[in-house]
Amino acid sequence: MKQLLFNSLEFIFLFLPVSFVVYFILNKYKLVLFSRIWLVACSLFFYSWWDIKYLPLLLLSIFFNFGLGIIISKHRERFNPFFVLLVGISINVLLLGYYKYYDFFIVNINDIFSSDLNLINVILPLGISFFTFTQIAFLVDAYKKEVKEFDIVNYMLFVTYFPHLIAGPILHHKEMMPQFASLKNKFINYKNVSRGLFIFSIGLFKKVIIADTFAGWASYGFDKTSSLNFYESWATSLSYTFQLYYDFSGYTDMAIGIALLFNIKLPNNFNSPYKALNIQDFWRRWHMTLSRFLRDYIYIPMGGNRKGLYRTYTNLLITFIIGGIWHGAGWTFLFWGFLHGIALVLHRIWSGLHIKMNKVIAWFITFNFINITWVFFRAKDWDHAIKVLNGMFGLTGLSMSISDNAFANLPYAFLLILLFLFVVTITKNSIELMDEFKPSIRSAIVISIIFVVSVLLSQKVSEFLYFNF
Structure with missing residues (x-):
């Protein structure tokens, strides 16, 4: 099934221009x-391009949650708002669970009890994790009396707005609707257009030139070889580390750029996470709106850090196990979340000792922890993860012989890894560059070169990694 991707020619040269022109003509x-x-x-057309049969599911979810939001906000005397909120959250989670985790659950039941229950083999609806979390946040905000207006068209726009629909960021109703209501946003703002095109072009370059280049080595190492030596394993893990970084940050840049064309400012979702000096700092920089959701709607309601150290550690661990499961139905995702939860607990304990660590050492430990745990995030199963980790820790030997033709250009891979390691840790990120951006002939030439190079050199239209979550 083909998707209308941000990096596809259909989207760039047809869908986006038509959407933009008609929108401002109407205004x-x-x-x-x-x-x-x-x-x-x-x-809705953007969503349906992938598979129209899931459009009714999206619409049903929208109307259901909008109706519950009205009941919670406007009929508190007739209905217990907390009970309605629990019903809404439960049904949203059950819907997500059915599509995302049912087969995973059945497979494990069959393994444990030697049963033969049938799998449904359902295809995961595109963006279901994101629009489900977005609407759970809406229901909670309605319960907290933070939702000020109820208009079905506005609500549908809030949920379905195509720059964020498929892979985030996860939005709050109160941060988006005032922007759509603002009169000054109804007219073309050429400063926003130039800034939007600038950051969109950067994001496109990140995706099709950088991320997709690293994807080749990562895919070979994880999926297409039976064993890896020390150097191949590190090339594999680091390639995925940078593929995921530039794929996700590229999507984020493109989403921000597209929204800016319509004078809408999406929240920043990515702030140089590989500059982090500890695991807490990493989660303040990586997938920032998911971190915000986990903090505000899971960690804090469970008690946060208000009920003693033991409860704080437990809450951290549970929150990140949930975060791991949210990313995918698999024990490797759960274990990835568990490792990050343990790391945050250890960080809390270390912080309590008030011992300062050298910044270079702190960065080195943090970055390598992130790189190693990404192995579980990427691997299809335990065996694939162990294969890569065995090589990384020298258990398959330190021979420099190349075991697969895909790694024949291993020196080139490491050269690119070192280059982009410098870029992500030393240079300014795209949001900082956008904030400093000033429209000029020179900047127009730069944007044009980046855009044309990205379009001409892209080998194929590949989907974004976070579409799978």
């Missing part, structure tokens, strides 16, 4: 309601 003639309906229609 120019003061057809504000129709302009919002147009964006909703564009977003």
